[in-house]
Amino acid sequence: MARRRTLPPGRERPARRIASSTPLRASRPETVPAGRPVSRGPRLARIGIWTALAAGPLALMVALAAPSGTVAQAAPAPTPSAARPQADPAGTASHFVELWLRADAAAPDNPVGAAVRAMAPQAELPARAREARAPEAVRVTALRTVRLPGGGWTVTVAAVTDEQHEPAPGTGTTDSAVVVQPAVRYFAVSGTGGKDDGPLVITGSPAEVSAPEAAPASTSVFDHPVPSTGPLAVSLGQFLRTYLAGAGGQGAGLERYLSPGTRLYAPRAASYARVEVQDIAADTETAGGKDVPADGTKARVRGRIEGEDRAGTRWPLEYHLTVTARAGRWEISALDTGSPAPMPAGVASPSATPIAGGTR
Numbered sequence: 001m002a003r004r005r006t007l008p009p010g011r012e013r014p015a016r017r018i019a020s021s022t023p024l025r026a027s028r029p030e031t032v033p034a035g036r037p038v039s040r041g042p043r044l045a046r047i048g049i050w051t052a053l054a055a056g057p058l059a060l061m062v063a064l065a066a067p068s069g070t071v072a073q074a075a076p077a078p079t080p081s082a083a084r085p086q087a088d089p090a091g092t093a094s095h096f097v098e099l100w101l102r103a104d105a106a107a108p109d110n111p112v113g114a115a116v117r118a119m120a121p122q123a124e125l126p127a128r129a130r131e132a133r134a135p136e137a138v139r140v141t142a143l144r145t146v147r148l149p150g151g152g153w154t155v156t157v158a159a160v161t162d163e164q165h166e167p168a169p170g171t172g173t174t175d176s177a178v179v180v181q182p183a184v185r186y187f188a189v190s191g192t193g194g195k196d197d198g199p200l201v202i203t204g205s206p207a208e209v210s211a212p213e214a215a216p217a218s219t220s221v222f223d224h225p226v227p228s229t230g231p232l233a234v235s236l237g238q239f240l241r242t243y244l245a246g247a248g249g250q251g252a253g254l255e256r257y258l259s260p261g262t263r264l265y266a267p268r269a270a271s272y273a274r275v276e277v278q279d280i281a282a283d284t285e286t287a288g289g290k291d292v293p294a295d296g297t298k299a300r301v302r303g304r305i306e307g308e309d310r311a312g313t314r315w316p317l318e319y320h321l322t323v324t325a326r327a328g329r330w331e332i333s334a335l336d337t338g339s340p341a342p343m344p345a346g347v348a349s350p351s352a353t354p355i356a357g358g359t360r
């Protein structure tokens with residue numbers, strides 16, 4: 001056994017320190033765990049590919065084992081086309097009556113007779129006397145159309161003709177003179193056709209009939225007379241005189257009688273030298289008062305006047321108007337073109353809407 005060497009006091013060697021040296025860097029970097037999951041896309045893609053390959057033969061076997069057949073599909077529903085309107089026979093009937101009144105059985109091949117036969121192959125033409133002539137002027141208007149079962153129709157036509165007549169005894173005219181007087185006649189024309197806007201045909205000669213029956217007159221809404229000296233009568237009279245016989249041209253200065261926003265034009269063909277107001281009535285008692293009501297008050301008015309033209313002929317005329325109170329006077333806000341129907345009690349008069357050429 002080796003003996004340990006002992007040094008004298010004071011000369012001992014200091015004890016060695018075992019230093020633990022820390023390397024400057026690790027020989028291998030540490031692996032830090034990631035904070036997000038690892039994508040499994042490639043793995044799922046591989047699984048999908050193998051599944052498809054495995055299912056291919058199985059799908060083929062199922063298709064071969066299934067019974068073959070044709071799948072019936074419902075046919076598309078046909079789109080209904082727009083219904084075509086039924087042809088209106090009124091114009092055809094009016095034209096036929098005008099031609100028929102001018103036709104003559106003695107000349108069936110002239111243009112008028114040929115046109116009648118083209119429209120109505122079975123129609124007979126009028127047989128005129130030698131001295132008789134076709135009417136010089138014929139004006140026809142279709143009044144009423146009646147539809148019959150089976151596609152037939154009948155149109156009532158009014159014809160105004162200039163007929164030649166012998167002078168009445170005691171009139172002072174010579175026997176050789178011929179008097180031409182207007183005559184009003186009514187004819188019923190029957191025919192078929194016109195379905196789906198198709199052609200029309202007249203089945204025979206027209207039948208002369210009486211005038212169509214008129215409907216009974218309805219109760220007038222103008223049951224409140226307006227005094228001739230009241231503010232409404234004065235305003236209405238001034239307006240109608242300016243409207244029909246205004247100084248400086250027809251309708252000059254109409255704007256002063258119209259409500260704001262109302263447009264109205266006077267008839268250019270009118271040539272009245274004098275206009276007189278005969279009667280004025282309103283649909284409300286307020287319109288006939290001595291004082292003009294509050295602004296915005298409306299009333300419907302009927303004015304009967306007499307216009308005398310420059311030849312001295314007097315023409316009775318009737319106007320229906322809507323008036324509105326404003327600034328202490330009545331103003332014209334509408335010139336109605338039709339007779340108004342009676343309104344229920346408690347219903348106010350409708351307001352007017354301005355239109356070109358007049359209001360309604």
